[in-house]
Amino acid sequence: DAKTTQPTSMDCAEGRAANLPCNHSTISGNEYVYWYRQIHSQGPQYIIHGLKNNETNEMASLIITEDRKSSTLILPHATLRDTAVYYCIVRDLKAAGNKLTFGGGTRVLVKP
Amino acid sequence: DSGVTQTPKHLITATGQRVTLRCSPRSGDLSVYWYQQSLDQGLQFLIQYYNGEERAKGNILERFSAQQFPDLHSELNLSSLELGDSALYFCASSVDGRNSPLHFGNGTRLTVT
Numbered sequence: 001d002a003k004t005t006q007p008t009s010m011d012c013a014e015g016r017a018a019n020l021p022c023n024h025s026t027i028s029g030n031e032y033v034y035w036y037r038q039i040h041s042q043g044p045q046y047i048i049h050g051l052k053n054n055e056t057n058e059m060a061s062l063i064i065t066e067d068r069k070s071s072t073l074i075l076p077h078a079t080l081r082d083t084a085v086y087y088c089i090v091r092d093l094k095a096a097g098n099k100l101t102f103g104g105g106t107r108v109l110v111k112p
Numbered sequence: 113d114s115g116v117t118q119t120p121k122h123l124i125t126a127t128g129q130r131v132t133l134r135c136s137p138r139s140g141d142l143s144v145y146w147y148q149q150s151l152d153q154g155l156q157f158l159i160q161y162y163n164g165e166e167r168a169k170g171n172i173l174e175r176f177s178a179q180q181f182p183d184l185h186s187e188l189n190l191s192s193l194e195l196g197d198s199a200l201y202f203c204a205s206s207v208d209g210r211n212s213p214l215h216f217g218n219g220t221r222l223t224v225t
Contacts, residue, residue, distance in 0.1 A: 032211060043114060043202050043216030044155070087155075091211070098210055099145060099168055102155035 003027065003090040009107040012082075018075040020106055022088030025069045032091045033064060034100060035073045037084040044087065044102075047073065078110045115139065116217035118203050124223045130191040133220045137184055137205030143167070144186040145206070145214060146178055150199035161186060162209040193224045 005023040012018040024033065034049040048055055048062045050071075055062045061074040075082055087105040091098060115138035125131055137144050146158040157170035161180035172178075175193075180186045190197060200221050204214040 034213070038155075041200060041219070041221075043116070043204075043218045044214075045114070046213040046215060049213060093211060099157045099160060099170065100214055101157065102147075104154060 003031075003101075004088045004103055006086075006088050006103065006106045008104065009109070012075075012078045012108060012110045014080060014110055014112050015077055018078040018082065018108065018110070020073040020075075020086050020088075020108065021070065022073070023070045024088070024090045027068050027090050028092075030093050032093070033062065033068075033071050034089040034091050035060070035062065036087045036089065036100070036102075037082075038087070038105070039081075039084040045084075047086075049091075080110050080112065082108065083110045084108060114215040114217060116203060116205050116215055118201075118217035118220050120220060121218070122221050122223075124225065125193060126225055127193055127195060129193050129224075130189065131193065131222065133188040133190070133201050133203075133222075135186045135188070135203030135205075135217060137186070137203075138215055141205035141207050141215070142184065143206045143209030144180055144184070145204040146172075146186070146188050147202040147204065147216075148199050149202060149219075150196075153199075155202070158188070160209065167209060190222070195224050198222055198224045 035047040036044040064071045085105040117136040143162045158172040160168040200219045202219045204216040
């Protein structure tokens with residue numbers, strides 16, 4: 001049971017920042033927000049995760065609202081290779097095994 | 113390269129047969145997860161092992177079984193195969209099976225004819 005809501009699809013311009021929204025209004029205090037992407041039937045690739053503070057790594061930035069009910073993944077300079085399905089996942093640390101439950105994701109198409 | 117190795121990459125077999133998928137986790141990772149991805153179901157969690165013991169079970173059919181060996185590699189066994197078992201099977205590993213990220217292999221594509 002995915003606990004997140006994402007747009008089904010979105011287009012982005014190459015070289016521009018891509019802002020991918022995610023709603024997780026029922027998130028609880030000890031649940032982390034994870035982002036993965038999957039490029040055409042390859043294995044899902046880990047991007048970033050966070051609890052309540054904004055996070056940045058070499059791939060992306062994660063902005064989490066103060067009430068933690070939504071977040072935005074930012075790809076600072078989208079390239080054609082960033083075309084993929086992006087999954088926003090709320091990870092329940094109290095669930096047995098702490099598995100990741102994938103929803104439908106956002107299909108992102110980066111256009112020249 | 114995630115560091116997770118899955119073999120074989122492709123597998124074609126007939127209905128009723130049995131196959132074994134193999135996964136070698138990243139060096140140092142103790143936890144292994146198996147996922148199934150079919151066209152109409154998305155990524156579905158099957159089962160997780162941590163340091164040789166089963167930790168969590170998802171929507172895994174009784175015809176399927178898995179284990180994690182002392183060297184931490186894992187195998188997923190699929191038996192009495194049906195056409196509907198055709199899918200991509202992904203293995204992922206993580207350091208501790210808690211909050212550390214999962215890193216996925218590139219999967220085994222199973223085709224049942």
